[in-house]
Amino acid sequence: MSTPEDLRYSNDHEWARLEGDLVRIGITDYAQDALGDVVYVQLPAVGSAVVARDSIAEVESTKSVSDIFAPLTGTVVAVNDVLTDSPDLVNTEPYGSGWLFEIQLTDAAEYDALMTAAQYDAFVAG
Protein backbone atom coordinates (compact mmCIF):
# COMPACT_ATOMS: atom_id res chain seq x y z
CA MET A 1 0.00 0.00 0.00
CA SER A 2 1.49 3.36 -0.96
CA THR A 3 1.03 6.66 0.90
CA PRO A 4 2.50 9.62 -0.99
CA GLU A 5 4.43 12.02 1.27
CA ASP A 6 3.17 15.21 -0.38
CA LEU A 7 -0.52 14.62 0.42
CA ARG A 8 -2.70 15.02 3.50
CA TYR A 9 -5.18 12.40 4.69
CA SER A 10 -8.56 12.20 6.44
CA ASN A 11 -9.98 9.67 8.91
CA ASP A 12 -12.34 8.61 6.12
CA HIS A 13 -9.43 7.42 3.95
CA GLU A 14 -9.41 10.34 1.55
CA TRP A 15 -6.33 12.14 0.38
CA ALA A 16 -6.06 15.89 -0.28
CA ARG A 17 -3.53 17.74 -2.44
CA LEU A 18 -3.18 21.51 -1.99
CA GLU A 19 -2.72 23.42 -5.27
CA GLY A 20 -2.94 27.16 -4.53
CA ASP A 21 -6.25 27.63 -2.73
CA LEU A 22 -7.74 24.53 -4.40
CA VAL A 23 -7.59 21.07 -2.93
CA ARG A 24 -7.90 17.97 -5.07
CA ILE A 25 -9.54 15.02 -3.30
CA GLY A 26 -9.43 11.28 -3.90
CA ILE A 27 -9.55 8.05 -1.94
CA THR A 28 -6.43 6.33 -0.70
CA ASP A 29 -4.82 3.17 -1.99
CA TYR A 30 -5.93 1.48 1.25
CA ALA A 31 -9.53 2.58 0.65
CA GLN A 32 -9.69 1.44 -2.98
CA ASP A 33 -8.20 -1.91 -2.01
CA ALA A 34 -10.74 -2.37 0.75
CA LEU A 35 -13.62 -1.45 -1.57
CA GLY A 36 -12.69 -3.81 -4.37
CA ASP A 37 -13.46 -3.16 -8.04
CA VAL A 38 -15.17 0.23 -8.39
CA VAL A 39 -18.05 0.15 -10.87
CA TYR A 40 -19.70 3.55 -10.37
CA VAL A 41 -18.85 6.93 -8.88
CA GLN A 42 -21.51 9.51 -7.98
CA LEU A 43 -19.81 12.91 -7.95
CA PRO A 44 -21.07 16.15 -6.34
CA ALA A 45 -22.41 19.00 -8.45
CA VAL A 46 -19.86 21.63 -9.45
CA GLY A 47 -20.64 24.81 -7.52
CA SER A 48 -22.10 23.07 -4.49
CA ALA A 49 -21.08 24.29 -1.08
CA VAL A 50 -19.84 21.51 1.16
CA VAL A 51 -19.09 21.25 4.85
CA ALA A 52 -16.35 19.01 6.22
CA ARG A 53 -17.70 15.54 7.11
CA ASP A 54 -20.75 15.92 4.83
CA SER A 55 -21.43 12.92 2.62
CA ILE A 56 -21.08 14.40 -0.88
CA ALA A 57 -20.23 11.50 -3.17
CA GLU A 58 -20.58 7.73 -3.43
CA VAL A 59 -18.27 5.05 -4.67
CA GLU A 60 -19.89 1.75 -5.60
CA SER A 61 -17.89 -1.43 -5.94
CA THR A 62 -19.03 -4.92 -6.89
CA LYS A 63 -19.31 -5.48 -3.12
CA SER A 64 -21.00 -2.40 -1.71
CA VAL A 65 -21.59 1.32 -1.77
CA SER A 66 -19.48 3.71 0.30
CA ASP A 67 -20.08 7.35 1.17
CA ILE A 68 -17.37 9.83 0.38
CA PHE A 69 -17.21 12.64 2.90
CA ALA A 70 -15.97 16.13 2.19
CA PRO A 71 -12.69 16.25 4.12
CA LEU A 72 -12.74 20.05 4.07
CA THR A 73 -15.25 22.93 3.95
CA GLY A 74 -15.57 24.93 0.75
CA THR A 75 -17.05 24.92 -2.73
CA VAL A 76 -16.76 22.13 -5.30
CA VAL A 77 -15.07 23.71 -8.32
CA ALA A 78 -14.33 20.63 -10.46
CA VAL A 79 -15.18 16.94 -10.66
CA ASN A 80 -13.39 14.16 -12.51
CA ASP A 81 -15.90 13.36 -15.27
CA VAL A 82 -13.62 10.69 -16.71
CA LEU A 83 -14.79 8.44 -13.88
CA THR A 84 -18.29 8.28 -15.41
CA ASP A 85 -17.04 5.83 -18.03
CA SER A 86 -13.85 4.65 -16.32
CA PRO A 87 -14.55 4.29 -12.60
CA ASP A 88 -11.82 1.63 -12.47
CA LEU A 89 -9.28 4.49 -12.45
CA VAL A 90 -10.11 4.82 -8.74
CA ASN A 91 -8.56 1.36 -8.33
CA THR A 92 -5.67 1.63 -10.74
CA GLU A 93 -4.62 5.28 -10.19
CA PRO A 94 -6.06 6.30 -6.81
CA TYR A 95 -3.60 9.22 -6.40
CA GLY A 96 -3.54 10.18 -10.08
CA SER A 97 -6.22 10.05 -12.76
CA GLY A 98 -8.62 8.41 -10.29
CA TRP A 99 -9.11 11.69 -8.33
CA LEU A 100 -12.70 12.57 -7.44
CA PHE A 101 -13.26 16.35 -7.09
CA GLU A 102 -11.65 19.70 -6.26
CA ILE A 103 -12.70 22.03 -3.49
CA GLN A 104 -11.97 25.73 -3.10
CA LEU A 105 -11.18 26.04 0.57
CA THR A 106 -13.02 28.30 2.96
CA ASP A 107 -10.32 28.01 5.63
CA ALA A 108 -6.78 26.99 4.68
CA ALA A 109 -6.07 25.96 8.26
CA GLU A 110 -8.39 22.99 7.82
CA TYR A 111 -5.94 21.50 5.34
CA ASP A 112 -3.08 21.68 7.81
CA ALA A 113 -5.22 19.87 10.37
CA LEU A 114 -5.43 16.76 8.16
CA MET A 115 -3.06 13.87 8.79
CA THR A 116 0.39 13.66 7.28
CA ALA A 117 1.42 10.51 5.40
CA ALA A 118 3.18 9.15 8.48
CA GLN A 119 0.16 9.87 10.67
CA TYR A 120 -2.16 8.22 8.15
CA ASP A 121 0.02 5.11 7.95
CA ALA A 122 -0.10 4.87 11.74
CA PHE A 123 -3.87 5.41 11.64
CA VAL A 124 -4.34 2.58 9.14
CA ALA A 125 -2.03 0.29 11.09
CA GLY A 126 -4.40 0.93 14.03
Place this chain on the structure above:
Amino acid sequence: MTELSPLDAVHRSLGAKMALFGGWDMPIAYPSGTIAEHLACRHDAAVFDVSHLGTVRVSGPGAFERLQTTLTNDLGKIAPGSAQYTHLLDEHDASVTDDIIVWWIDEQIFDVMPNATNTERVIAAIGGSKTTAERAILAVQGPRARARLDGVVPDAAAVGRFRVASVEWNGVPLTVAGTGYTGEDGVEIAVPAKAAPSLWAAIVDAGVTPAGLGARDTLRLEAGLPLHGHELGAGITPLQAGLGWVVSWTKGPFRGREALDAERQRGIKRRLRGISTEGRRPARDGCTVFASDATPIGIVTSGNYSPVLNHGIALAFVDPASALGDAVSIEVRGTALAGTIVKTPFVSKR
Protein backbone atom coordinates in the same frame (compact mmCIF):
# COMPACT_ATOMS: atom_id res chain seq x y z
CA MET B 1 -16.73 -20.56 15.26
CA THR B 2 -15.10 -19.67 11.97
CA GLU B 3 -14.65 -22.50 9.51
CA LEU B 4 -11.61 -22.65 7.27
CA SER B 5 -11.44 -24.21 3.83
CA PRO B 6 -8.80 -26.91 3.21
CA LEU B 7 -7.51 -24.35 0.66
CA ASP B 8 -7.22 -21.52 3.20
CA ALA B 9 -3.41 -21.33 3.06
CA VAL B 10 -3.51 -21.41 -0.75
CA HIS B 11 -5.86 -18.42 -0.87
CA ARG B 12 -3.72 -16.44 1.57
CA SER B 13 -0.55 -17.18 -0.39
CA LEU B 14 -2.30 -15.86 -3.52
CA GLY B 15 -3.05 -12.61 -1.67
CA ALA B 16 -6.81 -13.16 -1.61
CA LYS B 17 -9.10 -10.75 0.17
CA MET B 18 -10.88 -12.96 2.69
CA ALA B 19 -14.28 -12.41 4.28
CA LEU B 20 -16.79 -14.34 6.33
CA PHE B 21 -19.46 -16.07 4.27
CA GLY B 22 -21.97 -18.30 6.04
CA GLY B 23 -19.52 -18.75 8.93
CA TRP B 24 -16.62 -19.59 6.59
CA ASP B 25 -13.59 -17.41 6.00
CA MET B 26 -13.52 -17.50 2.20
CA PRO B 27 -11.76 -15.66 -0.64
CA ILE B 28 -13.88 -12.79 -1.98
CA ALA B 29 -11.36 -11.77 -4.65
CA TYR B 30 -7.74 -12.33 -5.58
CA PRO B 31 -5.50 -9.38 -6.49
CA SER B 32 -6.77 -9.58 -10.08
CA GLY B 33 -10.14 -8.30 -8.81
CA THR B 34 -13.75 -9.40 -9.13
CA ILE B 35 -14.35 -8.02 -12.64
CA ALA B 36 -11.26 -9.63 -14.18
CA GLU B 37 -12.19 -12.93 -12.50
CA HIS B 38 -15.76 -12.62 -13.75
CA LEU B 39 -14.63 -12.05 -17.32
CA ALA B 40 -12.13 -14.92 -17.13
CA CYS B 41 -15.04 -17.22 -16.31
CA ARG B 42 -17.21 -15.82 -19.12
CA HIS B 43 -14.48 -15.97 -21.76
CA ASP B 44 -12.15 -18.77 -20.68
CA ALA B 45 -12.13 -20.69 -17.40
CA ALA B 46 -12.13 -19.94 -13.68
CA VAL B 47 -11.80 -22.06 -10.54
CA PHE B 48 -13.72 -21.27 -7.35
CA ASP B 49 -13.28 -22.77 -3.90
CA VAL B 50 -16.83 -23.61 -2.82
CA SER B 51 -15.88 -25.82 0.12
CA HIS B 52 -18.28 -23.79 2.29
CA LEU B 53 -21.20 -25.61 0.68
CA GLY B 54 -22.39 -28.39 2.92
CA THR B 55 -22.18 -32.05 2.05
CA VAL B 56 -24.60 -34.43 3.74
CA ARG B 57 -24.19 -38.11 2.93
CA VAL B 58 -27.54 -39.95 2.96
CA SER B 59 -27.25 -43.66 2.34
CA GLY B 60 -28.89 -47.01 2.90
CA PRO B 61 -32.01 -48.79 1.71
CA GLY B 62 -34.37 -45.99 2.77
CA ALA B 63 -32.31 -43.12 1.32
CA PHE B 64 -34.18 -42.69 -1.97
CA GLU B 65 -37.57 -42.77 -0.30
CA ARG B 66 -36.53 -40.29 2.37
CA LEU B 67 -35.32 -37.73 -0.18
CA GLN B 68 -38.20 -38.38 -2.56
CA THR B 69 -40.85 -37.78 0.12
CA THR B 70 -39.11 -34.72 1.64
CA LEU B 71 -37.67 -32.64 -1.23
CA THR B 72 -39.71 -31.01 -4.02
CA ASN B 73 -38.18 -32.37 -7.21
CA ASP B 74 -38.81 -35.88 -8.57
CA LEU B 75 -35.76 -38.08 -8.12
CA GLY B 76 -37.60 -40.65 -10.24
CA LYS B 77 -36.78 -38.48 -13.25
CA ILE B 78 -33.06 -39.13 -12.81
CA ALA B 79 -30.89 -42.16 -12.01
CA PRO B 80 -27.70 -42.96 -10.13
CA GLY B 81 -24.88 -41.01 -11.75
CA SER B 82 -26.94 -37.82 -12.09
CA ALA B 83 -27.46 -34.59 -10.17
CA GLN B 84 -30.66 -32.67 -9.52
CA TYR B 85 -31.55 -29.20 -8.25
CA THR B 86 -34.30 -29.36 -5.62
CA HIS B 87 -35.82 -27.53 -2.67
CA LEU B 88 -36.54 -28.27 0.96
CA LEU B 89 -39.72 -26.41 1.95
CA ASP B 90 -41.16 -25.29 5.25
CA GLU B 91 -44.07 -27.54 6.09
CA HIS B 92 -46.41 -24.71 7.09
CA ASP B 93 -45.93 -21.94 4.53
CA ALA B 94 -43.87 -23.66 1.78
CA SER B 95 -41.02 -21.16 2.21
CA VAL B 96 -37.79 -22.42 0.68
CA THR B 97 -35.86 -23.60 3.75
CA ASP B 98 -32.96 -24.42 1.44
CA ASP B 99 -32.13 -24.91 -2.20
CA ILE B 100 -30.03 -27.97 -2.74
CA ILE B 101 -28.14 -29.96 -5.35
CA VAL B 102 -28.42 -33.72 -4.90
CA TRP B 103 -25.59 -35.82 -6.29
CA TRP B 104 -26.91 -39.36 -6.76
CA ILE B 105 -23.62 -41.19 -6.40
CA ASP B 106 -24.74 -44.82 -6.35
CA GLU B 107 -28.03 -46.74 -5.97
CA GLN B 108 -28.25 -46.11 -2.22
CA ILE B 109 -25.77 -43.26 -1.80
CA PHE B 110 -26.65 -39.57 -2.13
CA ASP B 111 -24.53 -36.51 -1.43
CA VAL B 112 -26.91 -33.70 -0.62
CA MET B 113 -25.37 -30.21 -0.90
CA PRO B 114 -27.15 -27.50 1.10
CA ASN B 115 -26.09 -23.90 1.58
CA ALA B 116 -23.49 -23.60 4.35
CA THR B 117 -25.75 -22.12 6.98
CA ASN B 118 -28.65 -24.49 6.26
CA THR B 119 -26.78 -27.77 6.68
CA GLU B 120 -28.19 -28.55 10.13
CA ARG B 121 -31.75 -27.78 9.01
CA VAL B 122 -31.35 -30.11 6.06
CA ILE B 123 -29.96 -32.89 8.27
CA ALA B 124 -32.92 -32.45 10.61
CA ALA B 125 -35.25 -33.01 7.63
CA ILE B 126 -33.56 -35.86 5.77
CA GLY B 127 -31.06 -37.37 8.21
CA GLY B 128 -27.63 -38.43 7.00
CA SER B 129 -24.22 -37.33 8.21
CA LYS B 130 -22.27 -34.19 7.55
CA THR B 131 -19.08 -34.91 5.58
CA THR B 132 -18.26 -31.28 4.79
CA ALA B 133 -14.95 -31.27 6.68
CA GLU B 134 -13.58 -34.28 4.81
CA ARG B 135 -13.39 -32.64 1.41
CA ALA B 136 -12.91 -29.46 -0.57
CA ILE B 137 -15.07 -28.58 -3.56
CA LEU B 138 -13.59 -26.86 -6.59
CA ALA B 139 -15.92 -25.42 -9.20
CA VAL B 140 -14.21 -25.20 -12.60
CA GLN B 141 -16.40 -23.09 -14.85
CA GLY B 142 -16.30 -21.34 -18.19
CA PRO B 143 -16.42 -22.03 -21.93
CA ARG B 144 -12.88 -23.46 -21.83
CA ALA B 145 -13.22 -25.16 -18.42
CA ARG B 146 -13.43 -28.67 -19.86
CA ALA B 147 -10.67 -28.07 -22.40
CA ARG B 148 -8.30 -26.85 -19.69
CA LEU B 149 -9.31 -29.54 -17.21
CA ASP B 150 -8.76 -32.17 -19.88
CA GLY B 151 -5.03 -31.68 -19.41
CA VAL B 152 -5.30 -32.38 -15.67
CA VAL B 153 -8.07 -34.94 -15.09
CA PRO B 154 -9.50 -36.01 -18.47
CA ASP B 155 -12.14 -38.21 -16.80
CA ALA B 156 -13.40 -35.21 -14.82
CA ALA B 157 -13.48 -33.00 -17.91
CA ALA B 158 -15.71 -35.58 -19.60
CA VAL B 159 -18.47 -35.59 -16.94
CA GLY B 160 -21.58 -34.31 -18.74
CA ARG B 161 -24.05 -31.67 -17.67
CA PHE B 162 -25.90 -32.81 -14.52
CA ARG B 163 -24.01 -36.11 -14.55
CA VAL B 164 -22.07 -37.38 -11.51
CA ALA B 165 -19.04 -39.68 -11.68
CA SER B 166 -16.32 -41.07 -9.45
CA VAL B 167 -12.93 -40.62 -11.06
CA GLU B 168 -9.34 -40.95 -9.94
CA TRP B 169 -6.55 -38.41 -10.10
CA ASN B 170 -3.03 -39.64 -9.24
CA GLY B 171 -4.63 -42.22 -6.95
CA VAL B 172 -6.89 -39.63 -5.30
CA PRO B 173 -10.62 -40.42 -5.49
CA LEU B 174 -12.69 -37.52 -6.83
CA THR B 175 -16.42 -37.10 -7.16
CA VAL B 176 -17.24 -34.92 -10.13
CA ALA B 177 -20.59 -33.37 -11.07
CA GLY B 178 -21.48 -31.41 -14.19
CA THR B 179 -23.00 -28.62 -12.15
CA GLY B 180 -22.23 -24.99 -11.33
CA TYR B 181 -23.57 -21.59 -10.40
CA THR B 182 -22.18 -19.28 -13.06
CA GLY B 183 -24.35 -19.86 -16.11
CA GLU B 184 -21.34 -21.41 -17.85
CA ASP B 185 -20.48 -24.99 -18.67
CA GLY B 186 -18.19 -26.73 -16.22
CA VAL B 187 -17.89 -29.18 -13.35
CA GLU B 188 -17.71 -29.21 -9.58
CA ILE B 189 -15.14 -31.54 -8.05
CA ALA B 190 -15.21 -32.95 -4.51
CA VAL B 191 -11.64 -33.81 -3.49
CA PRO B 192 -10.37 -35.20 -0.17
CA ALA B 193 -9.25 -32.23 1.95
CA LYS B 194 -5.58 -33.24 2.04
CA ALA B 195 -5.30 -33.48 -1.75
CA ALA B 196 -7.18 -30.23 -2.42
CA PRO B 197 -4.16 -27.88 -2.57
CA SER B 198 -2.34 -30.00 -5.14
CA LEU B 199 -5.45 -30.40 -7.32
CA TRP B 200 -6.04 -26.65 -7.12
CA ALA B 201 -2.42 -26.01 -8.16
CA ALA B 202 -2.67 -28.42 -11.11
CA ILE B 203 -5.87 -26.76 -12.32
CA VAL B 204 -4.39 -23.26 -12.01
CA ASP B 205 -1.24 -24.44 -13.82
CA ALA B 206 -3.50 -25.55 -16.67
CA GLY B 207 -4.42 -21.89 -17.18
CA VAL B 208 -7.59 -21.67 -15.10
CA THR B 209 -7.98 -18.31 -13.28
CA PRO B 210 -8.62 -18.40 -9.51
CA ALA B 211 -11.86 -16.54 -8.81
CA GLY B 212 -13.44 -15.52 -5.52
CA LEU B 213 -16.97 -15.47 -4.18
CA GLY B 214 -17.36 -11.86 -5.38
CA ALA B 215 -17.17 -13.02 -8.99
CA ARG B 216 -19.31 -16.04 -8.22
CA ASP B 217 -22.03 -13.65 -7.06
CA THR B 218 -21.87 -11.33 -10.10
CA LEU B 219 -21.81 -14.39 -12.39
CA ARG B 220 -24.84 -16.02 -10.80
CA LEU B 221 -26.70 -12.72 -10.95
CA GLU B 222 -26.01 -12.33 -14.70
CA ALA B 223 -27.24 -15.93 -15.06
CA GLY B 224 -30.42 -15.03 -13.12
CA LEU B 225 -29.75 -17.71 -10.51
CA PRO B 226 -31.27 -17.29 -7.04
CA LEU B 227 -29.17 -16.91 -3.89
CA HIS B 228 -30.62 -18.22 -0.64
CA GLY B 229 -31.13 -15.33 1.76
CA HIS B 230 -31.98 -13.04 -1.17
CA GLU B 231 -34.25 -14.65 -3.77
CA LEU B 232 -35.06 -17.69 -1.59
CA GLY B 233 -35.69 -17.99 2.13
CA ALA B 234 -38.28 -17.29 4.80
CA GLY B 235 -41.59 -16.20 3.28
CA ILE B 236 -40.51 -17.01 -0.29
CA THR B 237 -41.94 -20.04 -2.10
CA PRO B 238 -40.57 -21.72 -5.23
CA LEU B 239 -43.59 -20.46 -7.19
CA GLN B 240 -42.86 -16.85 -6.24
CA ALA B 241 -39.23 -17.34 -7.25
CA GLY B 242 -40.28 -18.60 -10.70
CA LEU B 243 -38.92 -22.06 -9.90
CA GLY B 244 -42.09 -24.10 -10.35
CA TRP B 245 -40.07 -26.57 -12.45
CA VAL B 246 -38.25 -27.61 -9.26
CA VAL B 247 -41.55 -28.93 -7.84
CA SER B 248 -43.09 -32.24 -8.91
CA TRP B 249 -46.86 -32.39 -8.48
CA THR B 250 -47.04 -35.95 -9.80
CA LYS B 251 -44.66 -37.86 -7.52
CA GLY B 252 -46.75 -37.85 -4.35
CA PRO B 253 -46.25 -36.17 -1.00
CA PHE B 254 -43.30 -33.96 -0.05
CA ARG B 255 -42.75 -31.54 2.77
CA GLY B 256 -44.73 -28.32 2.33
CA ARG B 257 -46.81 -29.69 -0.52
CA GLU B 258 -50.18 -28.74 0.97
CA ALA B 259 -49.16 -25.17 1.68
CA LEU B 260 -47.61 -24.81 -1.77
CA ASP B 261 -50.65 -26.32 -3.46
CA ALA B 262 -52.84 -23.80 -1.63
CA GLU B 263 -50.71 -20.99 -3.01
CA ARG B 264 -50.88 -22.52 -6.48
CA GLN B 265 -54.69 -22.51 -6.26
CA ARG B 266 -55.05 -18.94 -5.04
CA GLY B 267 -52.23 -17.50 -7.16
CA ILE B 268 -48.93 -15.91 -6.16
CA LYS B 269 -48.85 -12.42 -4.66
CA ARG B 270 -45.46 -11.51 -6.12
CA ARG B 271 -43.00 -12.98 -8.53
CA LEU B 272 -39.29 -12.74 -9.12
CA ARG B 273 -38.31 -10.73 -12.20
CA GLY B 274 -35.14 -9.48 -13.80
CA ILE B 275 -34.71 -5.73 -14.18
CA SER B 276 -32.17 -4.21 -16.50
CA THR B 277 -31.18 -0.69 -15.39
CA GLU B 278 -29.66 2.22 -17.26
CA GLY B 279 -26.09 3.21 -16.56
CA ARG B 280 -23.44 1.64 -14.39
CA ARG B 281 -25.00 2.45 -11.04
CA PRO B 282 -26.37 -0.74 -9.49
CA ALA B 283 -29.63 -1.08 -7.58
CA ARG B 284 -29.15 -3.00 -4.34
CA ASP B 285 -30.99 -5.43 -2.09
CA GLY B 286 -33.89 -3.60 -0.41
CA CYS B 287 -34.41 -0.85 -3.02
CA THR B 288 -38.07 -0.17 -3.91
CA VAL B 289 -39.30 -0.76 -7.47
CA PHE B 290 -41.95 1.62 -8.90
CA ALA B 291 -44.20 1.21 -11.93
CA SER B 292 -44.21 3.97 -14.56
CA ASP B 293 -47.19 5.57 -12.77
CA ALA B 294 -45.08 5.80 -9.58
CA THR B 295 -46.97 3.01 -7.77
CA PRO B 296 -44.59 0.91 -5.65
CA ILE B 297 -44.68 -2.64 -7.07
CA GLY B 298 -41.81 -4.47 -5.47
CA ILE B 299 -38.44 -4.79 -3.79
CA VAL B 300 -34.99 -5.59 -5.17
CA THR B 301 -33.38 -8.73 -3.71
CA SER B 302 -30.02 -8.58 -5.52
CA GLY B 303 -28.46 -5.95 -7.72
CA ASN B 304 -25.06 -5.25 -9.14
CA TYR B 305 -23.11 -3.98 -12.11
CA SER B 306 -22.97 -6.49 -14.96
CA PRO B 307 -19.39 -6.70 -16.24
CA VAL B 308 -20.58 -8.29 -19.50
CA LEU B 309 -23.49 -5.92 -20.23
CA ASN B 310 -21.76 -2.87 -18.78
CA HIS B 311 -24.87 -1.66 -16.94
CA GLY B 312 -26.83 -2.46 -13.81
CA ILE B 313 -28.95 -5.59 -13.39
CA ALA B 314 -31.23 -6.62 -10.55
CA LEU B 315 -33.56 -9.34 -9.39
CA ALA B 316 -36.72 -8.14 -7.65
CA PHE B 317 -39.98 -9.47 -6.29
CA VAL B 318 -42.69 -7.49 -8.06
CA ASP B 319 -46.46 -7.48 -8.56
CA PRO B 320 -47.28 -10.53 -10.72
CA ALA B 321 -49.34 -8.27 -13.00
CA SER B 322 -46.16 -6.58 -14.23
CA ALA B 323 -44.91 -7.89 -17.55
CA LEU B 324 -41.74 -8.27 -19.56
CA GLY B 325 -40.90 -4.99 -21.23
CA ASP B 326 -42.57 -2.83 -18.57
CA ALA B 327 -40.69 0.36 -17.74
CA VAL B 328 -39.96 0.69 -14.03
CA SER B 329 -37.87 2.89 -11.82
CA ILE B 330 -35.87 1.86 -8.80
CA GLU B 331 -35.16 4.21 -5.93
CA VAL B 332 -31.47 4.00 -5.14
CA ARG B 333 -30.52 6.09 -2.13
CA GLY B 334 -32.83 8.94 -3.04
CA THR B 335 -32.43 8.94 -6.81
CA ALA B 336 -34.57 7.19 -9.42
CA LEU B 337 -32.87 4.64 -11.64
CA ALA B 338 -34.69 3.86 -14.91
CA GLY B 339 -35.13 0.19 -15.73
CA THR B 340 -37.05 -2.38 -17.74
CA ILE B 341 -38.42 -5.76 -16.72
CA VAL B 342 -36.52 -8.32 -18.80
CA LYS B 343 -36.19 -12.06 -19.17
CA THR B 344 -33.50 -13.85 -17.25
CA PRO B 345 -30.78 -14.97 -17.66
CA PHE B 346 -29.48 -11.47 -18.32
CA VAL B 347 -26.47 -13.06 -20.00
CA SER B 348 -26.88 -16.32 -21.91
CA LYS B 349 -24.14 -18.80 -22.50
CA ARG B 350 -22.79 -18.42 -25.99
